[in-house]
Amino acid sequence: MAQHIIILGPQASGKGTQAEMLAHELNHRHISMGEKLREEVASGSKLGQMMKAHMDNGELVPDDLTNKMILRELERSPNGAILDGFPRTIAQAKFLDDHIEIAHVIALTISDKTAVERIGGRRECPKGHNYHTKYNPPKKPGFCDTDGLPLRQRSDDTPATIMKRLALYHEQTEPLIAHYKSKVISINGEPSIPEVHLAVLKALHHRKR
Ligand SMILES: [Zn+2]
Known part of the structure; x- marks a missing residue:
């Protein structure tokens, strides 16, 4: 049976990078909600057009649309998925509970100070691939390794905006941690990317025994 893993973490926690590395390690599919939303809108599909209408109005994309997209992505992940950016709310978590079994929830933690420091170096390509000038630089400075x-x-x-987003993250995520209880594995996100990756693998290995 597919082993689905949720990864939680504030912006600048390295969540996307860790999700990608873990997906590669476990031969799972990395489902980045932000990336999938952008792809869906760019594809011009009916679902994408409905999503775009909400985004253009400055609204959140309603759950019934994101849920539809997530289910489709999960069906394409027979080995399991690393869910990144979904669920964000208890309602979304309950929707997932009705459809799939979540094996583990990895929660990356960093101090607010670290988050603000890391933000300055963040870079992304138009397709949503993420880099950091110091911690995760592209091979050619200023350009995406995947698509150039x-x-x-x-x-x-x-x-100022990162502090606002961190406050929102704490507010939204703490209920999710309570919801998933014993499935939650808390990992210190302060060390380097390879060190955090190793800590995640060790913790998962320990859980399986
Ligand atoms: Zn790219």
Whole structure:
């Protein structure tokens, strides 16, 4: 049976990178909600058009649309998926509970100070591949390794906005941690990317015994 894993972590916790590495290690599919939303909208599909209408109005994409997309992505993940950016709310977690078994929930933790420090170096390509000038640099500075597209800094990556997002994350995530209880594995996200990856693997290995 597919072993699905959720990865939680505030922005700048290295969540996307860790999800990608773990997916590769376990031969799982990395389902990044942000990336899938962008792909769906760019594809011009009916679902994408409905999503875009909400985004253009500055609204959140409603759960019935994101849920539909997540189910489809899970069906394409027979070995299991690493869910990144979903669920964000208890309602979404309950929806998942009705459809799949979650094996583990990895929660990456970093201090607010570290989050703000890391933000300055974050870069992403238009397709959503993430880099960091210091911690995860692309081979060719300024360009994506995967598709060669130019990397950019998000305009809302300022200390004030990151603090606001962190507060929102704490508010939304703590209920999820309570929801998944004993499935939650808390990992210190402060060390280097390879060290955190190793800690995640060790913790998963320990759980399976
Ligand atoms: Zn890219």
